[in-house]
Amino acid sequence: MNKVFMPFKAKIDNHAIFRQLEIFIKVVECNSFSVAAQKLSLTPSSVSRSISQLEESLGVVLLKRTTRTFILTEPGKYLLIRARRLLGDLDDSLINTSSFHQHPQGQLRITCSIAFGVSHLMRLYSEYRESYPDVRLSVDLNDRNVNLNEENFDIALRITARPPNNFALREICKINWVYCGSKTYFERRGIPQSLADLEQHDCLINPNVSDNWYYIDEQHQPRALKVNNIIEVNSTLGLLNAALHHQGIVSLPTYLLGDYIARGELVPVLLDHEVKEHEYSLYALYHPGYHQDPKIRSFIDFMVKRITAAPAWDTWLET
DSSP states (O other): OOOOOOOOOSSSOOOHHHHHHHHHHHHHHHHHHHHHHHHTTTTTTHHHHHHHHHHHHHHHHHHOOSSOOOEEEEHHHHHHHHHHHHHHHHHHHHHHHTTTTTTTOOOEEEEEOOHHHHIIIIHHHHHHHHTTTTEEEEEEEEESSSOTTTTOOOOEEEEEOOOOOEEEEEEEEEEEEEEEHHHHHHHHHHOOSSSHHTTTTTTEEOTTTTTTOOOOEESEEEEOOOOOOEEEEEEEEHHHHHHTTTOOOOEEEHHHHOOOOOOTSSEEOOSSSOOOOSEEEEEEOOOOOTSHHHHHHHHHHHHHHHHHHSOOOGGGGGO
């Protein structure tokens, strides 16, 4: 008498069906219920019962039994191919997951300021990927302070004088700032020799950076400069571009200026004064529990080692 099966129900016991698929594959590979049972340390009756339960769950005949053997049906052939692939992918996924704490891999999500990301992050990632090719980078370039508790990022690279205390962090390097202008601008207007001279020049201002136009006096107190701000733009890259087009003097972080100063396109001034009220640093912020993730740990370690305490963009300060 032929078995009558009910249509397949989408809701099945997922835990049980994985075991049933494993048994099904082993029976086909061994071409025998009893040999498969021996290899799986099961009884032949439990193997037969497992196949029957799988067939009932799916509503099809997978193995057409004869007296001494069985024939794989068309649904059985289809399931065999897909089940082997499914269980193989599952094994790979579990192996890769278990190795996450040994080998950097997967997607690394970073948020970073536009200026630092454009000028350095892409190059640094290219070098990092030579050692860790299995890490994929996803970057959000944004000048707002992203809250890691609210958005899905692994690392926030942030330049600040006051790092937040609600995240784990690592200082990568100090960030210096300097006043500078183009060689053409200074040929036209002269190079300022004092703070008073600077106040007579055209100045390029970012209104969102409050302490750009301060200096530290002899009593180590911050003093505001009176400036003739002919251009205001809320973009560090915009200010850099204006300075390169001879529009005036700008106060910018040296990570943006090093190459231009080395080539003589921009000329630093007033290097005998501190130009910021506060000390700024580049920090890597991350969730405390994420440091064991090798892609996060390895990238931060790489940044610290690659940039070092004396960044390459500040080598001109030593001359």
